[in-house]
Amino acid sequence: MAKVHNFSAGPCILPQEVFQQAAAAVINFDDLNLSILEISHRSPSFVKVMDEARELVKKLLEVPEGYTVLFLQGGASTGFLMSAYNMLSEGGTAAYVNTGTWAKKAIKEAKLLGNVNVVASSEDQNFNYIPKGFEVPSDADYLHLTSNNTIFGTQYKEFPSVDVPVICDMSSDIFSRKVNVADFDIIYAGAQKNLGPAGTTLYIVKDEILGRNERSIPSMLDFKVHADKDSMFNTPPVYPVYVSMLNMRYMLKAGGVEAMQRKANERASMLYTEIDESPLFEGVAAVEDRSQMNVTFVLTDDSKKEEFDLLWNQANVSGLKGHRSVGGYRASMYNALEVSSVEALVNAMKKLRS
């Protein structure tokens, strides 16, 4: 069958080699003659997987001493809640930047637990830019950011430097660029973009904050509970963790985050160049805040829609439909997407103007 160019917004493309290994383990894992789906999470073979997964995160992101890596469940949607539960003090105030749908959801969950001060927002322009130059009150318990905004196609190029702890939802661009982990107290990321399949969520948590909040925290939402049990307080999502581990092995072999960043630059530059050069397309996000992961663009002439949709479909491009909040098109270009897939899309765009 012809190769599908998978621009899906997530769950998204992973390397073919990872799929081969992942499929094999469903039949016979670690030469046990058992499927990875039927073994105990306490078995030595799986404990090794969990340990390696946590180590690979540390290696790939150069996580400094004093941080704990966890693989939990519930997606970033649970991360919104856990962040506030662990960091927002009784009666305290948290600062949030509202950069779109996901930031809003994070704000909503935090409000259940305390005061939220939205210190900046790009809602006035349908979130097509990243707010800058805002002030964060020094008595805020933390500042919460969303590093990349999948729906609107914006991304922080530099994170604001502030005097309060920073929590960042990096679900959609983690492992695609170098990050100075020491600048953050909590980083969290649903796996289903650059890390692995849906079903597990990565947390990188500064040890200092573990158990520090005086609030009573439900066990499953308490980072300390999970850290004390090496991410095995309850049965972990075995297979999603395993596939994430395989994918991180692959990333490391392929040159690590630096190589992923180069590839992301190459893909993004190729696609944004065509958007800018073509009279038929227009980017949605402010140029300086353009995401390298999710490229949002629209036709300048809507009557070309049918023709363009036919062209990219013929090119075997999949998953290009824009989110309903923005319309138009969205090309999600996660780590495993080959530059040749972007070429296929750009060629379809070029054909439209030829």
Place this chain on the structure above:
Amino acid sequence: MAKVHNFSAGPCILPQEVFQQAAAAVINFDDLNLSILEISHRSPSFVKVMDEARELVKKLLEVPEGYTVLFLQGGASTGFLMSAYNMLSEGGTAAYVNTGTWAKKAIKEAKLLGNVNVVASSEDQNFNYIPKGFEVPSDADYLHLTSNNTIFGTQYKEFPSVDVPVICDMSSDIFSRKVNVADFDIIYAGAQKNLGPAGTTLYIVKDEILGRNERSIPSMLDFKVHADKDSMFNTPPVYPVYVSMLNMRYMLKAGGVEAMQRKANERASMLYTEIDESPLFEGVAAVEDRSQMNVTFVLTDDSKKEEFDLLWNQANVSGLKGHRSVGGYRASMYNALEVSSVEALVNAMKKLRS
């Protein structure tokens, strides 16, 4: 390689046919030429999977009208919390039966949200029986039960008939026996026993209770939020749901829950018979409360340990070590365990006394 007889306590054995289908979909799912691990959860192919999974639960368990089936994340440990969040009123009291480790954890989470009245407990006998004949105050918001206690090897044969809503954690025996769903307001179950691999949790919730609690509930813990979005409020654990769906298809084809129950009877009767007939073994749980899923037993003469361990290892039996709270042995016999595997274990036990 020789067949492994997998008595693992969970994650546990699933049918070989399910593993074959599950592995194939990691390479090419639904003839899309894409892996199930790289497709959007909003794609028609996966929406169909989620819908079929929910329908299969209804069919297999004869779920009556007025109930919603959900596939969420977080395991029963999150179920402990969600149950209380959705059913325990501000200032109200919940009734719990303490039948061991899992019940205790449920009690702990409920205490964060209100008053807990432990109406019965078998802690006096290290949880080797199911309490009976207890009273539940009629003003309790609900009664919480744990249908099968994996660690101690006890199981409710009949559920108490009470005048308050009943919540039941059926993680370890769901789909192994007929249950009258109408007797419960919430049934929940971590998938990783009879349902599927680790990473998803089944909830069967009476529609009446959705949105009824006046407490403010975090989105991810609110059944109404998930019900309103057909279990897709956030990215679901795609693969664990898919494999659960495959396994339910298999169960239906194999005769449904009635057939699973017959097989469970056969396995349990074979093993308990040997325990009772052999002078070398002794069951841990009270005879009338013996679990059909987890058979706990000890040697009457500890000096035989080395010999017995050698015998069952030679028979390719795996996962027989008892939990540290009980010691001895635990044979977990979930739906996919063949009667021939129990024979292999019983033969090893017979050899010990021959």
